[in-house]
Amino acid sequence: MAKAIFLSASVPDPKRSPKYDDTADSVAISSAVSALVHVILGRRLLVWGGHPATTPMIWFIAENIGVDYGKCVHLYQSNHFSDHFPEDNRRFQNVTYTDDIENDRDKSLTLMRQRMFKSHSFSAAVFIGGMDGILEEFDLFRQLQPNADVVPVVSTGGATIDLAERLKDHESYLEKDFDYISVFHQRLKIGFDEERNQI
């Protein structure tokens, strides 16, 4: 079975995270997320925390390129955010819900991330833009998936820049190349000719 790839991505909010908003490039973040989805759908299992803005977009792309969204993507969602779940969740059996812990956002998110990182064998995690949550996700990912690759897409800015500094060494094209289709094929070692039927 194909290994999973974890996606962590968001556009920093200027009020919640002004520091990361200053360096983030929303166009690059959106392009990188879209490119990653195009490169891995059907080739690797895409696992992520079911961001309500992007979930419907991934479903839409999957339908248009002819892959089974319910099989190729697995979402994790904390019941702490149940008021914000996208309608699309109800249509598919690919969502794992985790408990709301004491109505506490941080505790609930940690539980969700632990469940997510313990439930799959990951080949890589891709970090795009983001706020403080990205650094917490990275720490937990490293702890629970020590052999998996970590890909900071530095050109998208935000907290991914801080993450790259922690990692110390990363390829220069992750800072400069905005052709994200090529970047992900190269960095994730996914052949251009790989069929989309590997899950």
Added chain:
Amino acid sequence: MLDTPSYFDSKWTRDELVRALTMGILVLRLVWPKHQPNRSTDIAETIYLEPDDLAGPDGPIRDCKANQIVLFVESLRTRSIAARYLSIIGRLRADLLKFDGEIEGIGTHHAVSIRLPDDRRICAYPITGVPTAKNLNEIADNAISHGQQNGVPVLLYDHIGIHSGWSKHLEWLDDNIKTVRMMKITEAGWSLAAYED
């Protein structure tokens, strides 16, 4: 989008937002004063409106803020178009490599020079958004002005997010206009591998 407490009460506003994001169209979220933004738009660029930005409790937005928003939208629009071209060209490059073809260069009018596996050359023109007959006309004219040395030019477009009624119309155009071929970027590799003059 003007993010107000009732914005997501409508199915249509939500669908519009998803369709825009799917097509790679960046969204600027203007958050109404004191409104807590919906997490469904956390992939958008955000400007928070303050009560002082409005001339009254229900608006309108004052001119100085409106000018700032206009400049922001224009910046987002131009960068978004550049990113969408790059996305189409990136996918084309990846698809061509499957068949031992390649992009040799990019010229004026975004004309992409392609080498096919049998060493023939063709010219492709990526279009962002929904292609129109005018695009076909311009590509045909451009190909003629360059001596049409590389066979029938190709219009490349991304069909993801285009309404099915429009898609049928585009197929009709392709069936009936022979001076330019239309190809979906998701099928470009296969279509170009089978390209015949």
